[in-house]
Amino acid sequence: MLIEDQHSVEFRAEIRAFLDVAPSEEILEAGRKTTSVFAPFKETMAWHKILFRQGWVAPTWPLEYGGTGWTVEQRYIFAEECNRRGVPPLLPQNLQMVGPAVLGFGTQEQKEEFLPGMLSGEDFWCQGYSEPGAGSDLAALKCRADSDGDDYILNGSKTWTTYGHHANKMFALVRTSSAGKPQAGITFLLLDMNFPGIEVRPIVGLDGCPEQCEVFFSDVRVPKRNRIGEENKGWNVAKYVLEFERGGSSFGAWLVPALEKLRARSSLALDDSGRSVADDVHIQRRLTELEIDVRAVEHTEKRVNANLKHGENPGPMASLLKIISSEVMQKFSELQLDIVGLDALPLQTAALAVGSDIAGFGEESDMLVMPYYLNTRAASIYAGSNEVQRSLLAKAILAS
Amino acid sequence: MQYQYNEEQSQFKDMLRKFVQDKYGYDCHLALCKSEQGYSEEHWQQFAELGLLGLPFSENVGGLGVDSGFLMAIAEEFGRGLVLEPYIATVVLAGGLLAKADNSDLSNVLLPKLVAGDLKLCLAWEERASRGNPLDVNATATRSHIGDNLLINGEKCVVLGASSADKLIVTAVAEDGGLNAYLIDCDAVGLHVQAQTLADGQRAGQIRFCNVEISADAALFSDGKAAATLQETLHEALLVMAADGLGAMDQLLALSLDYCKTRQQFGVPIATFQTLQHRLSDMMIACEKTRSLLWAAFQVQGSSEFGERVAMLKAQIGSAGRYVGQQAVQLHGGIGMTEELSVGAYFKRLTVLDLLCGNRDYQLNYLAQRQTQLTVDAA
Ligand SMILES: Cc1cc2nc3c(=O)[nH]c(=O)nc-3n(C[C@H](O)[C@H](O)[C@H](O)COP(=O)(O)OP(=O)(O)OC[C@H]3O[C@@H](n4cnc5c(N)ncnc54)[C@H](O)[C@@H]3O)c2cc1C
Numbered sequence: 130m131l132i133e134d135q136h137s138v139e140f141r142a143e144i145r146a147f148l149d150v151a152p153s154e155e156i157l158e159a160g161r162k163t164t165s166v167f168a169p170f171k172e173t174m175a176w177h178k179i180l181f182r183q184g185w186v187a188p189t190w191p192l193e194y195g196g197t198g199w200t201v202e203q204r205y206i207f208a209e210e211c212n213r214r215g216v217p218p219l220l221p222q223n224l225q226m227v228g229p230a231v232l233g234f235g236t237q238e239q240k241e242e243f244l245p246g247m248l249s250g251e252d253f254w255c256q257g258y259s260e261p262g263a264g265s266d267l268a269a270l271k272c273r274a275d276s277d278g279d280d281y282i283l284n285g286s287k288t289w290t291t292y293g294h295h296a297n298k299m300f301a302l303v304r305t306s307s308a309g310k311p312q313a314g315i316t317f318l319l320l321d322m323n324f325p326g327i328e329v330r331p332i333v334g335l336d337g338c339p340e341q342c343e344v345f346f347s348d349v350r351v352p353k354r355n356r357i358g359e360e361n362k363g364w365n366v367a368k369y370v371l372e373f374e375r376g377g378s379s380f381g382a383w384l385v386p387a388l389e390k391l392r393a394r395s396s397l398a399l400d401d402s403g404r405s406v407a408d409d410v411h412i413q414r415r416l417t418e419l420e421i422d423v424r425a426v427e428h429t430e431k432r433v434n435a436n437l438k439h440g441e442n443p444g445p446m447a448s449l450l451k452i453i454s455s456e457v458m459q460k461f462s463e464l465q466l467d468i469v470g471l472d473a474l475p476l477q478t479a480a481l482a483v484g485s486d487i488a489g490f491g492e493e494s495d496m497l498v499m500p501y502y503l504n505t506r507a508a509s510i511y512a513g514s515n516e517v518q519r520s521l522l523a524k525a526i527l528a529s
Numbered sequence: 530m531q532y533q534y535n536e537e538q539s540q541f542k543d544m545l546r547k548f549v550q551d552k553y554g555y556d557c558h559l560a561l562c563k564s565e566q567g568y569s570e571e572h573w574q575q576f577a578e579l580g581l582l583g584l585p586f587s588e589n590v591g592g593l594g595v596d597s598g599f600l601m602a603i604a605e606e607f608g609r610g611l612v613l614e615p616y617i618a619t620v621v622l623a624g625g626l627l628a629k630a631d632n633s634d635l636s637n638v639l640l641p642k643l644v645a646g647d648l649k650l651c652l653a654w655e656e657r658a659s660r661g662n663p664l665d666v667n668a669t670a671t672r673s674h675i676g677d678n679l680l681i682n683g684e685k686c687v688v689l690g691a692s693s694a695d696k697l698i699v700t701a702v703a704e705d706g707g708l709n710a711y712l713i714d715c716d717a718v719g720l721h722v723q724a725q726t727l728a729d730g731q732r733a734g735q736i737r738f739c740n741v742e743i744s745a746d747a748a749l750f751s752d753g754k755a756a757a758t759l760q761e762t763l764h765e766a767l768l769v770m771a772a773d774g775l776g777a778m779d780q781l782l783a784l785s786l787d788y789c790k791t792r793q794q795f796g797v798p799i800a801t802f803q804t805l806q807h808r809l810s811d812m813m814i815a816c817e818k819t820r821s822l823l824w825a826a827f828q829v830q831g832s833s834e835f836g837e838r839v840a841m842l843k844a845q846i847g848s849a850g851r852y853v854g855q856q857a858v859q860l861h862g863g864i865g866m867t868e869e870l871s872v873g874a875y876f877k878r879l880t881v882l883d884l885l886c887g888n889r890d891y892q893l894n895y896l897a898q899r900q901t902q903l904t905v906d907a908a
Binding site: 259264335337400459467472490499504511515519520 | 658660667793802865876877885888
């Protein structure tokens with residue numbers, strides 16, 4: 130990076146001073162023990178609340194609704210400093226997903242009712258989009274909402290709902306009409322997880338931990354005033370949210386320090402003779418190759434962000450960023466596995482729970498390597514699989 | 530040139546496939562993963578009854594003395610069925626080394642028990658620093674002050690089957706600087722086994738030896754043959770482990786083909802999408818290349834080329850297993866990331882296999898150094 134201007138230097142110092150004192154031990158432990166994109170729930174929400182009190186929880190939101198008014202560069206600096214300090218990344222559902230939907234399409238009344246809880250972290254909203262039959266083909270969703278006076282009556286199910294078992298609220302896409310194109314009969318609804326008729330079943334992941342859930346609805350009454358946007362126009366809301374998400378990404382801010390740590394890990398002595406994995410030129414080359422990929426992601430992200438400021442839409446670059454950042458994370462997770470080697474083999478789920486008093490084998494950072502590798506396979510599946518993203522990219526460049 | 534199982538081996542393999550299918554559903558695998566022991570003693574006794582535990586050993590210790598094609602056949606079916614019993618640890622690794630030991634007093638007593646299912650062994654050779662090289666050993670065997678006794682000191686990691694073994698064989702450097710292997714009871718004083726559950730559910734152990742006192746006749750080798758024999762045993766074990774991995778890869782390909790044909794998105798089976806078709810082809814290519822290298826190694830067993838071909842095979846199973854595992858998860862989408870389907874279990878088995886006994890990086894270095902050495906020798 131170029132030498133920062135005085136303004137950025139001061140900004141960075143201010144962030145750093147806050148981060149040095151604000152997170153508790155538990156929050157930092159959760160940050161260390163984050164092995165998927167979704168950090169441990171309880172401590173991450175505690176951190177969410179602290180950032181809210183500081184006024185820094187929603188840098189991407191408009192200032193008048195609780196945003197920070199920071200520039201894109203300042204947001205990146207904030208992300209860099211958060212990663213340096215090792216605090217858990219905030220869960221994206223409240224602030225990057227449902228928040229923008231309400232901001233963009235909600236009535237004044239809905240904004241007043243729902244935004245404060247999203248912002249403060251009093252509420253946690255899970256995302257009820259995917260269904261067993263509707264993954265990549267989201268518009269095929271079937272979960273039905275039938276009109277009944279002032280209510281909708283919901284029947285069907287959702288799946289892969291991240292932290293559905295922790296959530297008290299859900300934003301969902303539901304079917305209100307089967308006429309016309311599938312996209313045309315979808316409605317965006319907000320619901321309470323304690324509405325009668327909702328049942329949640331956690332799904333155990335590859336690392337042995339429940340993170341996603343199945344959610345079943347039988348005759349669940351949802352008041353119509355919980356609808357965001359018009360009936361049958363939910364697809365537009367969902368698309369708007371996706372666009373809101375685009376740009377402003379900061380994977381580089383995570384990858385750069387992570388790579389530094391991996392280099393340090395590779396040069397740890399293996400035994401008394403002082404030999405290390407980094408003595409192997411092959412490993413050195415792999416680290417260097419990875420660094421090139423990491424820098425490419427970092428600077429593509431920054432380039433896209435810089436252009437966004439001038440009012441440009443990232444367009445197909447959003448797909449490109451999704452693809453390269455997920456793939457470099459996967460490559461990172463593999464090299465890390467190869468460097469740590471045998472020490473990564475025992476899967477120590479219990480020892481990795483935040484606050485666990487089970488000691489486990491070896492260094493905590495080594496225990497994280499296997500679950501991280503396993504969980505990072507999801508990065509090319511969620512948020513539009515990489516196959517689907519490549520098709521979008523191809524369509525865009527072929528059309529131009 | 531043998532490139533497939535012969536008739537006898539095929540029959541045996543079919544029989545095993547049925548046995549594994551009957552006994553070993555995915556539910557059973559999951560239950561065993563979560564059980565205290567990590568495997569089923571009942572299954573182990575059935576292995577004994579079927580003669581599986583005696584396959585490679587000579588008839589005078591109760592074995593069948595058949596070639597490693599049979600062991601490959603077993604391993605393929607065990608890999609395909611996600612079998613968790615410590616077969617490779619006991620029979621192929623520890624049993625294999627013991628059968629080649631100079632100390633026939635030990636092998637003649639222990640192998641019949643092993644074959645009968647009454648004794649489980651493990652081979653403690655990997656160390657943190659060895660990174661796959663069996664000759665890179667820090668553990669020591671020094672003379673104690675009592676008679677001819679020896680003291681074992683050191684630490685071994687990810688010892689397969691350690692938590693279920695009755696006795697273990699440990700490699701250590703003797704006072705003359707030579708490598709040897711020693712038989713020790715798992716309840717010996719000064720020996721600490723920390724049981725581990727690996728990512729694929731397999732059990733292993735971290736073993737610390739603090740002045741573990743053994744008598745001199747616990748040594749397996751007498752005349753400096755230990756190093757070569759240990760390497761040979763590991764090469765044979767790698768052949769069998771690769772067959773296990775291949776069984777898992779074949780099964781992942783079969784599961785993925787099935788899934789892509791049945792899973793519908795956008796109103797069509799996802800197998801309709803060309804990018805996924807190509808992915809399936811690449812997975813098949815990875816399996817077939819591995820199968821070729823497996824047989825290529827099998828053919829030269831016992832010759833000076835065996836080590837090289839086994840290293841190639843292990844490097845191949847490392848990358849091919851990783852590719853097939855990752856792509857099988859990818860093609861399954863969200864459900865591939867869960868315990869609900871067996872896909873993830875195979876993916877994890879292949880991940881663990883790659884890192885055991887020298888990962889791909891180690892094998893590449895080994896092969897490159899060997900090549901350099903040959904060039905130097907020729908000049
Ligand atoms: C960790 C994780 C967290 C998640 N969290 C949530 C959540 O909170 N809320 C929520 O609603 N959902 C969530 N999801 C679901 C996620 O959005 C879906 O998994 C994703 O949309 C893919 O759908 P699927 O799993 O049904 O796979 P499928 O769509 O069935 O895909 C299977 C395979 O087919 C490929 N494929 C599909 N269509 C095409 C095509 N047209 N061309 C080429 N290839 C294609 C895919 O790329 C994939 O490889 C989560 C998923 C994961 C893994």
